[in-house]
Amino acid sequence: MDISRAYAQQLDKNDPLAEYRRRFYIAGDDDLIYMDGNSLGRLPLETLGRVNDVVQEQWGKALIRSWGRGWFDASVNVGDKIAGLVGASAGEVAVSDSTTVNLYKLAMSALALRPGRTGIVSDEFNFPSDHYVLQGINAQLGGRHTIQVLRSADGLTIPTEDVCAAIDENTALVTLSHVVFKSGYLYDAAAITAHAHRMGALVLWDLSHSAGSVPMALDAWEVDFAVGCTYKYLNGGPGAPAFLFVRKDLQSQALSPIWGWFGDAKPFAFDLEYAPAPDIRRFICGTSSILSLLALEAGVDLLAEVGMQRLRDKSIALTQYMIDLVEARLARYGFSVGTPRQPERRGSHVSIRHPDGYRINRALIDEMNVLPDFREPDNLRLGLAPIYTTFGEVWECVERLRVVMEEQRYLKYDAARATVT
Numbered sequence: 001m002d003i004s005r006a007y008a009q010q011l012d013k014n015d016p017l018a019e020y021r022r023r024f025y026i027a028g029d030d031d032l033i034y035m036d037g038n039s040l041g042r043l044p045l046e047t048l049g050r051v052n053d054v055v056q057e058q059w060g061k062a063l064i065r066s067w068g069r070g071w072f073d074a075s076v077n078v079g080d081k082i083a084g085l086v087g088a089s090a091g092e093v094a095v096s097d098s099t100t101v102n103l104y105k106l107a108m109s110a111l112a113l114r115p116g117r118t119g120i121v122s123d124e125f126n127f128p129s130d131h132y133v134l135q136g137i138n139a140q141l142g143g144r145h146t147i148q149v150l151r152s153a154d155g156l157t158i159p160t161e162d163v164c165a166a167i168d169e170n171t172a173l174v175t176l177s178h179v180v181f182k183s184g185y186l187y188d189a190a191a192i193t194a195h196a197h198r199m200g201a202l203v204l205w206d207l208s209h210s211a212g213s214v215p216m217a218l219d220a221w222e223v224d225f226a227v228g229c230t231y232k233y234l235n236g237g238p239g240a241p242a243f244l245f246v247r248k249d250l251q252s253q254a255l256s257p258i259w260g261w262f263g264d265a266k267p268f269a270f271d272l273e274y275a276p277a278p279d280i281r282r283f284i285c286g287t288s289s290i291l292s293l294l295a296l297e298a299g300v301d302l303l304a305e306v307g308m309q310r311l312r313d314k315s316i317a318l319t320q321y322m323i324d325l326v327e328a329r330l331a332r333y334g335f336s337v338g339t340p341r342q343p344e345r346r347g348s349h350v351s352i353r354h355p356d357g358y359r360i361n362r363a364l365i366d367e368m369n370v371l372p373d374f375r376e377p378d379n380l381r382l383g384l385a386p387i388y389t390t391f392g393e394v395w396e397c398v399e400r401l402r403v404v405m406e407e408q409r410y411l412k413y414d415a416a417r418a419t420v421t
């Protein structure tokens, strides 16, 4: 492999998506190597104008009239745009609340649709918040359910066959992260969903790390339920509302456990008896966070303009380049790649593992102008957002890591963990 900087520059020159980096606010800091777009996506320039318009014109001038000029339908309208990115249809996605709250709503809906079954299948790679929600649900439902947490043999992957083997006639729900947050392993959602259905179980996918990075076909895969985050690859901004997906033909049967006025068929009739909306709106509970919802729309529009397949092609090229460089230049310092090698089995971040990972991460942030993140116990997570990450940044990241190791700069940092890593 060619490890020269010139080669990285060549890759950038040939990158068909190169122009899109200019659509983001880079703040004059071209030296910053941003490797955390999988935790907080960059700010699209379009969002600046959008937020200003929403605050000044829609809120400031139009005031309450704006509810009738787009605000009321914004959750479903932005949802329709996200549907286009995940292979779903209009009317199947709504934007509301956080991923955690949406997971609660949909997991409760799913379990209510399988009252005779008590099995829930998840894995050790799922996001802790997802586990906490499932544990809380089980406690609230009287502890009748059994949550099976699949373990991985290699710490990176769990084979499809192992997931399928865990699903039986007693399984009510299978819920996993499509791309897992540590290793970046990408599950075969189509095969697992099909098998779950053969066994009569429902599936709920957490798409937080795959929305905006991996093309999906939720409708073709016949996925029942999904949730996902919008401040990662969708570049919606910190705390932007999450999305939820419910397959069209389940919408009339599934009920949200939170009956709120925005999920009612006629919120402005102010009836005292709840009558669920006939469509996806029944999964919304209260007033939308309009400012962040409309800020998110600008990020979603930008991804739609590029198209998921082109984003995926570049994402694979970036992650492969990172893996190759790490192996060629950093293996001798004790790093190992903690992400699957087959491109079709990984998302858009690369984890590299090192026993001193935490201190190395501190050195990168404090003195190298590199922003990755750290995930216990030894993962340095490098998020590569195909819409704005360059091959040159990947090269620089590895080069600065080499300097930290060669000069042992990490040794002066304490291994005691900070609150936010």
Ligand SMILES: *Cc1c(COP(=O)(O)O)cnc(C)c1O
Pocket (backbone or CB within 6 Å): 098, 099, 100, 101, 126, 127, 129, 130, 177, 181, 206, 208, 209, 229, 242
């Ligand atoms: C980021 C992330 C979340 C975030 O949940 P919030 O409720 O929005 O804080 C949930 N699940 C996964 C898999 C994530 O990566």
